[in-house]
Amino acid sequence: MEKTDAALKVENLRKVYAKDGKKAGTEALKGVSLTIRSGEFFALLGPNGAGKSTIIGILSGLVTKTEGLAEVNGLSIDTYPEKAKSFIGLVPQEFNFDIFEKVINIVLNQAGYYGIPRAEALPRAEKVLKDLGLWEKKDSTAQALSGGMKRRLMIARALVHEPAILLLDEPTAGVDVELRRGMWDFLRELNESGTTIVLTTHYLEEAEMLASRVAIINKGQIIEEGSVKELLTKLNFVTLLLDTTEPVKDATMHLLRELKLERIDETTLKLTLKPGETVNDAIRKIAATGIQIANVRNSGSRLEEVFVNLIEKDT
Amino acid sequence: MTRSPILIGFYTMVRKDFRRIVRIWSQTLLPPAITMALYFAIFGTFIGSQVDAIHGFPYIQFIVPGLIMMSVITSSYMNTVSTFYFAKWIRTIDEILVSPMPSWVVIAGFVSGGLIRAFLVGLIVIGVSLFFTHLTLFSVGVIFAAAFLTALLFSLLGLINAIFAKSFDAINIVPTFVLTPLTYLGGVFYSIDQLPPLFQTVSLFNPILYMVNAFRYGFLGISDVPLSLAFEVMGGLTLLAFIVTIILFKRGAGLKQ
Numbered sequence: 004m005e006k007t008d009a010a011l012k013v014e015n016l017r018k019v020y021a022k023d024g025k026k027a028g029t030e031a032l033k034g035v036s037l038t039i040r041s042g043e044f045f046a047l048l049g050p051n052g053a054g055k056s057t058i059i060g061i062l063s064g065l066v067t068k069t070e071g072l073a074e075v076n077g078l079s080i081d082t083y084p085e086k087a088k089s090f091i092g093l094v095p096q097e098f099n100f101d102i103f104e105k106v107i108n109i110v111l112n113q114a115g116y117y118g119i120p121r122a123e124a125l126p127r128a129e130k131v132l133k134d135l136g137l138w139e140k141k142d143s144t145a146q147a148l149s150g151g152m153k154r155r156l157m158i159a160r161a162l163v164h165e166p167a168i169l170l171l172d173e174p175t176a177g178v179d180v181e182l183r184r185g186m187w188d189f190l191r192e193l194n195e196s197g198t199t200i201v202l203t204t205h206y207l208e209e210a211e212m213l214a215s216r217v218a219i220i221n222k223g224q225i226i227e228e229g230s231v232k233e234l235l236t237k238l239n240f241v242t243l244l245l246d247t248t249e250p251v252k253d254a255t256m257h258l259l260r261e262l263k264l265e266r267i268d269e270t271t272l273k274l275t276l277k278p279g280e281t282v283n284d285a286i287r288k289i290a291a292t293g294i295q296i297a298n299v300r301n302s303g304s305r306l307e308e309v310f311v312n313l314i315e316k317d318t
Numbered sequence: 319m320t321r322s323p324i325l326i327g328f329y330t331m332v333r334k335d336f337r338r339i340v341r342i343w344s345q346t347l348l349p350p351a352i353t354m355a356l357y358f359a360i361f362g363t364f365i366g367s368q369v370d371a372i373h374g375f376p377y378i379q380f381i382v383p384g385l386i387m388m389s390v391i392t393s394s395y396m397n398t399v400s401t402f403y404f405a406k407w408i409r410t411i412d413e414i415l416v417s418p419m420p421s422w423v424v425i426a427g428f429v430s431g432g433l434i435r436a437f438l439v440g441l442i443v444i445g446v447s448l449f450f451t452h453l454t455l456f457s458v459g460v461i462f463a464a465a466f467l468t469a470l471l472f473s474l475l476g477l478i479n480a481i482f483a484k485s486f487d488a489i490n491i492v493p494t495f496v497l498t499p500l501t502y503l504g505g506v507f508y509s510i511d512q513l514p515p516l517f518q519t520v521s522l523f524n525p526i527l528y529m530v531n532a533f534r535y536g537f538l539g540i541s542d543v544p545l546s547l548a549f550e551v552m553g554g555l556t557l558l559a560f561i562v563t564i565i566l567f568k569r570g571a572g573l574k575q
């Protein structure tokens with residue numbers, strides 16, 4: 004066996020979902036190859052239906068692959084399914100616990116399924132529930148939890164067997180901004196303490212904030228992969244927001260049609276520089292039409308531009 | 319390692335289901351007690367008093383073993399079909415599928431739930447029957463062996479049903495259209511000696527006949543079919559059901575996409 008420090012590795016992964024009644028089978032993955040190193044914080048970024056959950060499902064043993072290779076810590080999931088599973092903790096996209104069960108039992112049962120004796124499971128459950136701010140709720144049934152708490156319960160459940168690799172499928176969907184930041188801090192700490200993390204998201208800021216490496220997936224194919232920094236420099240996108248002193252007229256916009264310029268509202272323009280174009284050039288052209296620029300701002304998520312652009316190119 | 323992780327996983331599944339069975343006792347344990355009390359009262363006492371003895375036993379004594387078996391069959395089947403289908407439906411089954419427990423342990427876990435419920439219900443129904451008649455024990459070993467094999471078989475069949483089921487309707491079709499008729503025709507209420515020859519022959523193709531008769535033999539020492547054949551049928555079918563379940567699990571049929 005080849006010695007490798009890859010925590011997860013997939014090669015030419017294909018997945019065709021079986022036909023459902025009249026609906027033809029969907030080819031959800033069209034040959035995906037990825038290597039995620041041990042200790043990495045990796046984000047799988049892509050729009051809805053890109054195939055993110057399918058990859059996570061295959062790695063965690065919930066979805067059967069059609070073709071290709073998948074390894075966890077160098078062990079093939081076909082040859083050593085049980086051993087491979089023992090390394091992984093999964094936080095699925097949809098809630099999937101028994102809502103009539105008590106919070107503490109959900110975590111303890113999961114520990115049991117992973118073969119952890121009760122005496123050891125109890126302190127572990129206490130720790131993960133405390134870490135995720137759910138200890139006070141330990142005797143509530145899961146249905147009594149708020150949406151954000153349910154998410155955190157799924158994280159606690161996934162961590163009770165102290166997995167080396169944590170897979171999170173859109174963990175912050177439906178979680179409000181404040182809690183989301185709390186969750187980010189928690190995941191960052193977890194990663195710093197050595198857990199390999201793979202997180203899927205269609206939420207760009209999340210990938211940018213957390214991940215050291217990102218793969219962008221669209222329609223079952225990886226279209227870009229690298230560090231966040233690499234992705235940004237590679238695509239060299241700069242987007243600026245310009246506040247004008249007066250409303251910009253349609254006619255003026257027409258004059259400036261050679262620029263990649265968008266009117267966000269009457270007095271705000273969004274300027275995206277094309278490769279090779281300088282800020283100076285663009286501003287001079289805009290000013291030449293008589294527009295007074297009061298202020299120039301950096302537009303929010305730069306990765307978003309990369310992302311949207313890549314996906315547009317791909318379609 | 320003090321205890322095997324596999325045993326811990328198995329024990330976790332069993333405890334969870336045991337607690338569920340007890341927690342919702344009014345759905346799991348009470349209904350068979352009521353139904354069987356009605357059967358004992360109506361068929362055994364009211365009608366039975368006007369029916370001739372069968373093989374020298376009063377009618378109520380003759381039907382009690384069959385009715386206990388009927389509740390064992392129903393409760394084991396219903397337990398696995400409903401827990402497994404429910405787990406599939408709300409996807410808690412994923413908690414188990416992502417864990418390193420091998421398929422056969424997962425099957426054993428679900429099946430044990432069916433066995434436990436069948437055992438509890440069996441005891442309760444025996445208790446209820448004592449209000450209507452006294453029980454003779456001919457062979458406790460045969461009683462246990464027949465009840466165990468039957469509960470095991472129907473727990474597995476419930477699991478297979480749930481694996482294929484795509485709706486709640488689908489988990490009721492088999493109990494209603496297959497199990498109940500086969501049980502009624504399986505010699506619970508009569509000895510097949512009393513049937514015309516053609517129906518005697520047809521009855522021999524009904525596997526439940528063998529279970530009911532073996533079980534009844536344990537109480538009364540009488541059987542319409544040879545005891546060894548009865549155990550061969552039960553053992554063979556159980557083994558077959560186990561193999562089918564294992565194959566389905568390995569393939570992830572109805573579980574994995």
Ligand SMILES: Nc1ncnc2c1ncn2[C@@H]1O[C@H](COP(=O)(O)OP(=O)(O)O)[C@@H](O)[C@H]1O
Pocket residue numbers: 020021023029030031049050051052053054055056057058575
């Ligand atoms: N169980 C399923 N049966 C059939 N098609 C599916 C199933 N699950 C997902 N798909 C299809 O596969 C594609 C990828 O889905 P998914 O992996 O869930 O994407 P994502 O998680 O990126 O939103 C989509 O086109 C989706 O409709």
Ligand SMILES: [Mg+2]
Pocket residue numbers: 052055056057096172173
């Ligand atoms: Mg998804």
